[in-house]
Amino acid sequence: MRGRAGASRGLPSDGLGRRQRTEIVRARRVQQCIVASLVMVALAPAAAYWLSSRRAPRAGQLSDGGALPPLDAIVVPGGGLTVTGDAPAWVRARLDRALELFAANRESYVILLSRGTPHKPPPLDPEGRPIDEAYVSAEYLRERSVPAQRLLQDTWSLDTIGNAAFLRFMHLEPRRLRRVAVVTNAFHMPRVAAIFDWVLGLPPVATRFDAHYVAVDDVGLTDEQLGARRAKEAASLDKLRVTIDNIRSASQLHGFLFEHHGSYATGASREPVSTELAASY
16 A cells, blocks of 8 residues: 555655665655755746835725824925926825825824926916925915914925925925825835935934835826836835935935936036836826
8 A cells, every 4th residue: 555655646666665765755855955945046036026016005005904003294295396387186185195194193294295396397376486396285285274373384395305405404304294104105105215214213313213105096198108117116116225225314314415416516417318217207
């Protein structure tokens, strides 16, 4: 019976002792482990892509899946303006979610980030002055009954790293605002979370921030525009990892921004973008 059992598993039993059969079993297990390892290596790039895409939470959810604590600040990063100076649909989705969060945190501040974008000229008001994104977002919320004294603006930054830096050094630390919810679209969220975690944690740290991330739907963009933006976000996130590794303090961040960054350094050149991509800013 034992011989037939061994044969049914594909093991030769005739003329072999127990030690030889044990060695055969061990060799086959080693082969199976090698094959499994090769399969894992081959699938690793696809798995990494899947995991990175899963980092952005579904619309309206926290990235950590937990309950949202009482908030000191609700933060909306810059997302662009239309040619007429209005908030586009994807930014309105962020602002509407911020309204919901403020309704449950009436003593919190809502902080609207971004002067504009380096990727296209700013729209102008009837008197020919540039329209700031933060101003438009603040007015959207004020018109929907958020008190003006609860609205704080950033009319300086031009990109997501600048958003995070202005937020920390001009609003959060001076007012000792610790518990923060950052609201943005799913296409933007992986890079936003990486940047804000990095910038808010750079030493010296006067405040230990408790940051949470809330994603909303990617609305208002065509498939081509959304595809171009997602590709740009993925490429920027890859470059960002190198920057994060090299910048370990607030003073180094300041040097990077004003000596090397294309949006802030004197004499720096700005990278052109496609029409489809510019439409998402």
